[in-house]
Amino acid sequence: MQKDQFFTRRRMILAGAAALGASAGTAGTILAGGAEKTPRRAAAPVPGPQARPALKGSAFRLRPLTGDGPPRAAPRRLKVRKEPILQISGRGRHMMLTFDDGPNPDYTPHILDTLAKYDVRAMFFVCGECVADDRDLVARMADEGHVVGNHTWTHPLLTTLNRKEIHSEMARTSDIIEDTCGERPQWFRAPYGAWNRAAFQLGAEMGMEPMAWTVDTTDWMEPGTDTIVDRVERGAAPGVVVLSHDAGGDRSQTVHAIREWLPHLIDSGYHLTVPRRRV
Numbered sequence: 001m002q003k004d005q006f007f008t009r010r011r012m013i014l015a016g017a018a019a020l021g022a023s024a025g026t027a028g029t030i031l032a033g034g035a036e037k038t039p040r041r042a043a044a045p046v047p048g049p050q051a052r053p054a055l056k057g058s059a060f061r062l063r064p065l066t067g068d069g070p071p072r073a074a075p076r077r078l079k080v081r082k083e084p085i086l087q088i089s090g091r092g093r094h095m096m097l098t099f100d101d102g103p104n105p106d107y108t109p110h111i112l113d114t115l116a117k118y119d120v121r122a123m124f125f126v127c128g129e130c131v132a133d134d135r136d137l138v139a140r141m142a143d144e145g146h147v148v149g150n151h152t153w154t155h156p157l158l159t160t161l162n163r164k165e166i167h168s169e170m171a172r173t174s175d176i177i178e179d180t181c182g183e184r185p186q187w188f189r190a191p192y193g194a195w196n197r198a199a200f201q202l203g204a205e206m207g208m209e210p211m212a213w214t215v216d217t218t219d220w221m222e223p224g225t226d227t228i229v230d231r232v233e234r235g236a237a238p239g240v241v242v243l244s245h246d247a248g249g250d251r252s253q254t255v256h257a258i259r260e261w262l263p264h265l266i267d268s269g270y271h272l273t274v275p276r277r278r279v
Helices: 003-026 108-117 128-133 135-143 163-181 197-205 225-235 252-267
Strands: 094-100 123-126 147-150 241-245
Touching (some): 094 108, 108 135, 108 252, 123 128, 128 135, 147 163, 163 197, 225 241
Parallel strands (some): 094 123, 094 241, 123 147
16 A cells, blocks of 8 residues: 555544644644734745755664664653643743654655754654655654654554554654664654543653644645645744644645745744753
8 A cells, every 4th residue: 555545544534533633732822913924925836955865874773673782771751641742831932843744755855954954953753654664864853953753653543542552553663763863752742633541651651751732734734835834924922833744645835835934933033942852
């Protein structure tokens, strides 16, 4: 089965499941106060930048998944939360950018290029099956200072799985991220924003905090570049966590949109940040 067809079908599930994530995010949503913006010209086709060759990870990043490597260190268990983190704390005009479902060789390199152009770090919640296909891209994420999070292996609706199945989805993904980047992920995001008790408990046992979002760009619906840009610019506010996607379908609109809204946010005084690494 082709991965794009698989993602297209699961997006049909998202139409019904998105309400779970939306309802969870409502309490923490912070919206900008309707500041007047300078009208933009009609969007013209934007030529894509030449994708840079994926960085080759060091030997430890690309070590085999199985074999005679050292045993994995037991993760530090965390307190079990009852709801995901919806926004970031701190003073000033800080926001966080997150991308789900990747990596994808057609779109992720362009997003990484744009982030590098403006010296911005982001979080990438990756699916294990995609990492297996494009490990160099995930190594590049880590090499360039981005945070790599766990988004399960196959992007299932966790509320339909039993505890053993959820554990497998999460643990396999943490394993391949560690094998690719050299350390286990410290953040987890449930597919479709559909959380349950097992996901919170297992995530805490594996040393991962649950991260949701406050602004959904709805780029998974492919609503048009202008709509994606407007959702980000209108939702911008201190503490906001923005949800976008770098895989799971045609993400060319996302690639074009970030080239427009990212410099706008920076010019508006926002600082794009990522969580500090726990030691």
